[in-house]
Amino acid sequence: MDYDALFQKALDGLHADGSYRYFAELERKAGQFPRAFHHGIGREVTIWCSNDYLAMGQQPDVLAAMHKALDETGAGAGGTRNISGTNHYHVALETELASLHGKESALLFNSGYLSNWVTLGTIAARIKDCVVLSDALNHASMIEGIRHSRAEKRIFRHNDLEDLERHLKEIPLDVPKIIAFESVYSMDGDVAPIEAICDLADQYGAMTYLDEVHAVGMYGSQGGGMAQELGLEHRLTVIEGTLGKAFGVVGGYIAASAPLCDFVRSFGSGFIFSTSLPPMIAAGVLASVKHLKKSSTERDGQKKAVALLRQKLGQARIPYIMNPSHIVPVMVGDAKLCRALSDDLLKRFGHYIQPINYPTVPRGTERLRLTPGPLHSEADIEAVVQALSTLWKDYKLEYAA
Numbered sequence: 001m002d003y004d005a006l007f008q009k010a011l012d013g014l015h016a017d018g019s020y021r022y023f024a025e026l027e028r029k030a031g032q033f034p035r036a037f038h039h040g041i042g043r044e045v046t047i048w049c050s051n052d053y054l055a056m057g058q059q060p061d062v063l064a065a066m067h068k069a070l071d072e073t074g075a076g077a078g079g080t081r082n083i084s085g086t087n088h089y090h091v092a093l094e095t096e097l098a099s100l101h102g103k104e105s106a107l108l109f110n111s112g113y114l115s116n117w118v119t120l121g122t123i124a125a126r127i128k129d130c131v132v133l134s135d136a137l138n139h140a141s142m143i144e145g146i147r148h149s150r151a152e153k154r155i156f157r158h159n160d161l162e163d164l165e166r167h168l169k170e171i172p173l174d175v176p177k178i179i180a181f182e183s184v185y186s187m188d189g190d191v192a193p194i195e196a197i198c199d200l201a202d203q204y205g206a207m208t209y210l211d212e213v214h215a216v217g218m219y220g221s222q223g224g225g226m227a228q229e230l231g232l233e234h235r236l237t238v239i240e241g242t243l244g245k246a247f248g249v250v251g252g253y254i255a256a257s258a259p260l261c262d263f264v265r266s267f268g269s270g271f272i273f274s275t276s277l278p279p280m281i282a283a284g285v286l287a288s289v290k291h292l293k294k295s296s297t298e299r300d301g302q303k304k305a306v307a308l309l310r311q312k313l314g315q316a317r318i319p320y321i322m323n324p325s326h327i328v329p330v331m332v333g334d335a336k337l338c339r340a341l342s343d344d345l346l347k348r349f350g351h352y353i354q355p356i357n358y359p360t361v362p363r364g365t366e367r368l369r370l371t372p373g374p375l376h377s378e379a380d381i382e383a384v385v386q387a388l389s390t391l392w393k394d395y396k397l398e399y400a401a
Contacts, residue, residue, distance in 0.1 A: 018334075018336035019335055024038060024352065025038070026045075027039060030058040031058055033047070033050075033052070034046050034047045034048070034050065034373065034375055038346070041346065043350060045351065046352065046376075047352050048351055048352060048371065048376075050371060051246075051371065052246075053218060053302060054218070054246050054248065054292070055248070055374060056217070056248025056288045056292070057249065059248065061291050062291070065284050066280045066281070067280075069280040069283030070280040072279075073087060073278075073280065074279075075278060076275075080274060080275055080276060081271070085276035087276070087282065089280075090277070093108060094253070096286055096290065100255070100293065101224050101228070101233050101239045101255040102224075102228075102233045103233070103239065103255040103257065104258040105255070107253060109253060109254075109270075109271060110250075110251060110277055112240070112243075112244065112251075113141040115141075115241075115252030115253055116240055117142075117144050117145040117148065118145065119209075119238065119268065120149065120178070120180060121145040121146070121148040121149045121268070121270070122149070122264050122269075123149075123264065124151035124178060125149035129152075129176060130149075130151045130175075130177070130178065131153075131154060131176070131177050132151050132153050132177075133156055133164060133167055133177060134146055134156070135155075135181040135182065136156065136158045137158045137188075138181065139186070139211060139213075142182075146180065154167045158185075159193060161200065164179070164197065165200055168206065173204065177201075177205065177206035178206065179206050179207070180211075181197060181208075183211065183226035184214040184215045184219075184325045185214075186213075186214045186369075187327075187369065188321055189321060189324075189326070189327030190323050191226060194227060195232055195235075201237075208238070209236075209238045210227060210236045210238065210240065211240050211241075212240060213245060214245065215227075215229075215241075216246060217246025217288075217299075218302070222293040222294075223292035239254070239255045240255075241254075243288075246292070247285055248288055249285045250281060251277050251281060298374050302326060302372070303326070306326050306372055308378060309381050309385070313330070313385055316388065316392075317399040317400045318388050318389065318399070318400065319331045327369065327370075327371060328370040329367045329368070330368040330369075332355075332367055333366055333367075334366055335357040337366075337395070337397075340395075345368075345384075345387055348387070349383070349387035349390075351383070351384050353369070353370060353384075354369070355367075355368060
C-alpha cells in the first residue's frame with residue numbers, strides 16, 4: 001500500500017478546488033506592527049488579517065512583563081499543573097480573568113481551542129443524559145468538544161431563537177441541557193442575541209456556554225467581551241475566551257462558578273495531562289488584561305479604523321458584509337478567485353490578506369477577511385481600498401449596488 005500516494009491524492013483535491021491552505025512565512029517586528037517581513041516574497045508587507053486586533057502583542061507593558069517573568073522563572077513551566085507546572089503567574093492570571101468577567105473562578109488552558117474542547121467535552125460527557133444545543137455556525141473547537149463528549153447534540157439554525165426554542169420544547173424540562181454559542185462570529189462578524197438566549201435558558205432549565213474569543217478585549221467597559229458590553233455576564237453559566245487575539249499573546253480560559261471550574265480541572269483530561277503555559281506567557285497576558293481593563297485607547301482606535309475602512313469600501317463600491325462588530329468581510333464568492341486576489345494584493349501591492357475558503361466558510365461565500373486595528377493609518381486604509389479597487393476593475397468583478 002502506497003500511503004503517501006493516498007495523502008497526495010487528497011492534497012491534489014484541495015489544490016484542484018482552490019481550498020489548499022498556504023502558510024505565509026511572516027516575521028513580525030515589535031514596534032512596527034501592522035508591518036511584517038514576508039520571507040516568501042522578500043519584502044515588507046502590511047498585515048490586514050491578524051487576530052492581534054489591538055496590537056497588544058507588542059505593547060510595552062506586555063513585553064516588559066514577559067521579560068521580567070522570563071528572567072525570574074525561566075523558559076518553561078516544568079510540567080502539568082498537577083505535577084509541577086502551577087506557577088504564581090498562572091494563579092494570578094486566573095484570579096484576574098475571573099474578576100474581568102465577574103465570576104467566582106477561572107481556569108487557564110493552552111489555547112482557546114483546547115478550552116472549548118475540554119470544557120464542553122467534559123461537562124457534556126460527565127453529566128448524565130446531557131443534551132447540547134449548538135449553534136450551526138459554532139467554531140470547530142466547540143463542535144469537536146461536543147462530539148468528543150458523545151452526548152446528544154441538537155444543532156439549531158444560526159442565531160435563530162425560534163428554532164432553538166423548538167428544540168428546547170422537545171427535551172423534557174428535567175433533562176440537563178447546555179446551549180453553546182458564540183458572541184461574535186468570526187467570519188460574518190454578526191453577534192448572537194445573547195439576552196434572548198439567556199431568557200430561553202432560564203425558561204427551559206439550560207446552562208449557557210458563551211464563546212467570547214472574538215470579543216474579549218474588544219468590547220465592554222473593561223474589555224470583558226460582548227456579554228460585559230450588554231451587562232449580561234451574570235446570566236452566563238460559562239464564558240470562554242482566548243488570550244491569543246485581542247490580548248495579543250496565547251492561551252485560552254473559562255470563567256464560571258468555583259464548582260464548575262473545579263469540576264473541569266478535576267475531570268478534563270485535556271487539562272490534566274497538558275504541560276501548562278510558560279509562566280512568562282501568563283505574565284504577559286496578565287499585563288495585557290490589566291492594561292485593557294483600564295485603557296480604552298486601543299479599542300477606540302480600532303473602532304475608528306473599522307469605520308473608516310467601511311466608509312472607503314462603500315465609496316469604492318467594493319462588496320462587504322455590514323455587521324455590528326470589528327470584522328470586515330469583503331465578499332468574493334469563488335475559491336480560486338479569492339486566492340488570486342490575495343496573491344495579487346500581496347505581490348503587486350504589499351497587502352497581506354489571507355483568502356477565507358471552504359471549509360471555514362460555505363462554498364460560494366469565499367471572502368477576504370479584514371480586521372483593521374488601531375495602528376492602521378488613514379494612508380494604510382486608503383492604500384488597501386485603492387488596491388482592491390484596481391483588482392476589482394482588472395478582474396471585472398461585480399460592484400456593490
